[in-house]
Amino acid sequence: ALLAAGHRLRAQDLGGLTAVGITAVRLRRRPRVTIVSSGDEVVPPDREPGPGQIRDINTYTIGALVREAGGIPIPLGIAPDREEPLRALAARAVSEGDLAVFSAGSSVSVRDITATVINGLGRPGVLVHGLSIKPGKPTILALVGNKPVVGLPGNPVSAIVIAGLFVVPAIAALLGLREPPRRTEVTAVLAKNVNSVPGREDYVPVRLLWQDGILRAEPVFGKSNLISTLVRADGLIRVPPDANGIPAGEQVTVRLF
Amino acid sequence: ALLAAGHRLRAQDLGGLTAVGITAVRLRRRPRVTIVSSGDEVVPPDREPGPGQIRDINTYTIGALVREAGGIPIPLGIAPDREEPLRALAARAVSEGDLAVFSAGSSVSVRDITATVINGLGRPGVLVHGLSIKPGKPTILALVGNKPVVGLPGNPVSAIVIAGLFVVPAIAALLGLREPPRRTEVTAVLAKNVNSVPGREDYVPVRLLWQDGILRAEPVFGKSNLISTLVRADGLIRVPPDANGIPAGEQVTVRLF
Numbered sequence: 001a002l003l004a005a006g007h008r009l010r011a012q013d014l015g016g017l018t019a020v021g022i023t024a025v026r027l028r029r030r031p032r033v034t035i036v037s038s039g040d041e042v043v044p045p046d047r048e049p050g051p052g053q054i055r056d057i058n059t060y061t062i063g064a065l066v067r068e069a070g071g072i073p074i075p076l077g078i079a080p081d082r083e084e085p086l087r088a089l090a091a092r093a094v095s096e097g098d099l100a101v102f103s104a105g106s107s108v109s110v111r112d113i114t115a116t117v118i119n120g121l122g123r124p125g126v127l128v129h130g131l132s133i134k135p136g137k138p139t140i141l142a143l144v145g146n147k148p149v150v151g152l153p154g155n156p157v158s159a160i161v162i163a164g165l166f167v168v169p170a171i172a173a174l175l176g177l178r179e180p181p182r183r184t185e186v187t188a189v190l191a192k193n194v195n196s197v198p199g200r201e202d203y204v205p206v207r208l209l210w211q212d213g214i215l216r217a218e219p220v221f222g223k224s225n226l227i228s229t230l231v232r233a234d235g236l237i238r239v240p241p242d243a244n245g246i247p248a249g250e251q252v253t254v255r256l257f
Numbered sequence: 258a259l260l261a262a263g264h265r266l267r268a269q270d271l272g273g274l275t276a277v278g279i280t281a282v283r284l285r286r287r288p289r290v291t292i293v294s295s296g297d298e299v300v301p302p303d304r305e306p307g308p309g310q311i312r313d314i315n316t317y318t319i320g321a322l323v324r325e326a327g328g329i330p331i332p333l334g335i336a337p338d339r340e341e342p343l344r345a346l347a348a349r350a351v352s353e354g355d356l357a358v359f360s361a362g363s364s365v366s367v368r369d370i371t372a373t374v375i376n377g378l379g380r381p382g383v384l385v386h387g388l389s390i391k392p393g394k395p396t397i398l399a400l401v402g403n404k405p406v407v408g409l410p411g412n413p414v415s416a417i418v419i420a421g422l423f424v425v426p427a428i429a430a431l432l433g434l435r436e437p438p439r440r441t442e443v444t445a446v447l448a449k450n451v452n453s454v455p456g457r458e459d460y461v462p463v464r465l466l467w468q469d470g471i472l473r474a475e476p477v478f479g480k481s482n483l484i485s486t487l488v489r490a491d492g493l494i495r496v497p498p499d500a501n502g503i504p505a506g507e508q509v510t511v512r513l514f
Binding site: 002003009010011012013014015016018019020021022023045046048054055056057058060061062063064065068156157160182183184185227228230231233256257 | 259260266267268269270271272273275276277278279280302303305311312313314315317318319320321322325413414417439440441442484485487488490513514
């Protein structure tokens with residue numbers, strides 16, 4: 001074979017194919033990724049939020065990540081925090097998607113509803129409920145039959161970080177790619193101390209800036225429900241689980257967005 | 258402003274916009290990039306080439322690079338090596354495209370025709386004809402009015418290398434991006450000597466392989482008309498103009514495709 005299965009077609013590969021007169025190839029279908037947001041407080045972005053309400057962000061950020069990874073995002077809308085309506089939408093998500101992504105409400109009771117609903121859809125159900133990752137603790141990883149299901153945290157920053165760690169590689173696997181997608185990485189000098197708790201993997205957004213000929217990574221601190229922290233950031237650094245932080249002045253690898 | 262002009266919208270930026278209820282934004286239009294292949298010997302890829310004929314490769318490889326860079330490729334077909342018909346297609350390319358890309362025949366006489374035709378379309382015309390770059394010597398850079406025009410070498414490998422150096426950044430400029438697109442780079446140990454001529458910038462395709470825990474970059478040697486050399490390669494290394502090569506064992510930066 002000119003090109004092995006699982007190869008991502010680059011410009012020169014199309015050239016190699018046309019050179020020998022191959023003008024049509026069988027490709028792996030782009031995976032359909034259904035997206036369900038949930039939460040009584042979540043309203044569509046074109047609506048003015050009332051007291052205690054917030055606009056739906058995750059449908060759009062996760063949709064963009066899905067598209068970038070080679071999948072087709074299929075947003076199914078916003079489910080309220082009750083088992084019955086959430087179950088109906090979740091069943092549709094699992095049947096219509098090659099991969100189903102839920103962005104659960106952030107309160108513990110609501111997360112439990114999501115896990116209960118996923119378990120009710122079929123076996124084996126929830127495999128992982130909770131990760132030693134910050135942000136991203138309330139993540140759910142599940143299988144309904146052979147369909148992968150990811151329950152993202154409701155907080156927009158956590159949802160993006162966890163989607164990068166689990167949804168993007170799942171799409172690459174569904175695409176049959178031999179290699180996971182590569183994110184551009186740069187090396188920089190950490191500009192401020194980053195604290196962490198041993199036993200937990202931390203992802204910290206950083207902004208890059210050149211200063212006196214040195215590329216510096218400045219942590220962008222902020223709550224995980226503030227999407228603006230990621231808007232101001234250029235990438236993420238990872239604090240490994242066995243560390244209790246990274247001191248200012250250390251070299252760090254920044255995974256660019 | 259939430260986001261400055263010239264910003265490439267990432268997933269979190271869409272989130273930042275929806276968070277404040279902005280559901281529509283004004284975007285820079287994707288540049289239309291017209292592509293003309295030329296050469297009496299060039300036939301469409303679905304046709305069986307006769308003696309001395311070759312299938313058109315550049316329309317498809319350059320089209321893929323244009324799309325990847327954020328442009329809209331508009332292939333205009335294959336022009337014969339005569340001024341009149343080439344002029345007609347070239348005039349259409351410049352009027353319909355925000356950027357016009359010609360992939361000229363490889364013989365000197367044909368390159369001269371391309372330059373003559375571009376000069377005939379309007380001022381200032383051809384600005385650069387020939388570069389100290391290998392592969393890519395017969396490159397033409399031109400302006401017709403305020404429309405950028407790039408004349409790529411006809412050899413498929415040269416065409417891809419030169420398109421990466423000039424067409425991709427031109428599209429980024431037309432998109433108004435503040436930063437040129439970043440290609441992923443990795444550091445590797447050169448596995449074989451690479452020879453070069455001082456005064457000339459060389460781009461050498463390399464294949465990456467892990468060997469005894471070391472990432473090695475193995476040069477893929479081959480003629481610049483053999484697209485298969487790039488199909489087998491993972492990236493390019495650059496030999497700067499002041500060097501007469503890079504010895505095996507040196508650390509090199511590989512720009513991945």
